[in-house]
Amino acid sequence: MQASPSAALPTQTAPNLAAAVDPLVNDPDLIDTLPDHTFLEQDEIATLKAMNATYCHATVGGKHAIVGQRPCQVQGSVLTFEAPGEFKNGFCTRG
Structure with missing residues (x-):
């Protein structure tokens, strides 16, 4: 009797994305400027965070x-x- 192919594969769990840490929360210098050093307003930062969640x-x-x-x-x-x-x-x- 042969073992099923799925029995030989290790089980993997999906990452817990809800527990992921947003790197932008802890580093205010990272989120208030664009790569070209353009400063962002607070409403622009909020918009970008909402877009990143979607x-x-x-x-x-x-x-x-x-x-x-x-x-x-x-x-x-x-x-x-x-x-x-x-x-x-x-x-x-x-x-």
Whole structure:
């Protein structure tokens, strides 16, 4: 009798993302300026933190994508994958 292939694989648990520490919380110098040394206002920092809670960057098939989560009437919620240019265009018109 052969063992099933899944029995040979070690079990892995997903990381606990809720317990992750936000590096931006403990380092105020890191979040009040952009890489080009442009200073950010408190409302801009709050907007960026909200965006970081909703979106993330990933590579899919060697291409960059912004991953988000949207409500879906059928499945409850679905992941969305947008090219960085499309993502940027979605926020350029907001003021």
